[in-house]
Amino acid sequence: MMATTHAFMGMALALPVLATAPELAPPAFVAGLVGGVAPDLDLYAGHRKTLHYPVYAPIAAVLALVLAVLVPSASTIVLAVALAAAALHAATDAVGGGLELRPWRAGSERAVYSHYHGRWIRPRRWIRYDGAPEDLALAGFAAVPVIIAGDGPLTVLTAALLAVSVVYVLFRKHLATAAERLAAFAPAPLHPYLPERYRGA
Structure with a gap:
């Protein structure tokens, strides 16, 4: 899924906070945004291995939720x-496409790594690839309530990110080719740091 889709879903998790403790909603929305995109820092x-925890993250999120209810x-x-957003990110990566430069080809059987099981979880491809039309639909489904319920900077930021998502979807398949071509021009010392899928995908 797109990073923005993960961000919107994370922010949507803060909507109950807005309804029950509106004074805490601003930091909760920021936490949802950060938690939603943080796993992709890897x-x-x-x-989808180093910072993605499809089993451990939900456990941590439940414990944190219990703590938030009690204290x-x-x-x-x-x-x-934040932890719930990160857990949702890892879990929903499993229902998307595989880990490859052109996931619409459905050639990879690696969606997200489970440290608990010690293996890769296969992609379900309910959302065929990041930037697919159904990915944008999910992004909109999560973003619209945040836009409606939020105000000021939150609404502007969410609407702007949704607009970026639309542009990304329009050019998604072209961006794969562009990334591959740019990777080809990378200096040799940088090659070990480039994702494998960028090298002759």
Whole structure:
């Protein structure tokens, strides 16, 4: 899925906070955004493995949620939303496409790595690839309530990210070719740091 889709889903997790403790909603929305995109910081270092925990992250999120219910405060609520967003990110990567430069070809059987099982979880391809039309539909489904419920900077940021998502979807398949060509021009010392899928995919 697109990074923006993960961000919107993470932010949507903060909507109950807005309804029950509106004074804590701003940091909760930020926590959802950060938690939603944070797992993808491993893009160039073991993508969907290093920072993705489809089994352990949900357990941590449940424990954090229990703590937030028992000891409600800005810090416990922010922690719960952030961990829930990160857990949702890892779990939903399993229903998307495989880990490859052109996932619409359905050639990879690696969706997300489970550290608990010690193996890769295969892609379900309910959302065929990041930037697919159904990915944009899910992004919109998660973003619209945030846009409606939010105000000021939150609404502007979410709407802007949704617009970026639309552009990404329009050019998704062309971007794969562009990335491959740019990788070919990378200096030799950088080659070990490039994702394998960028090298002659």
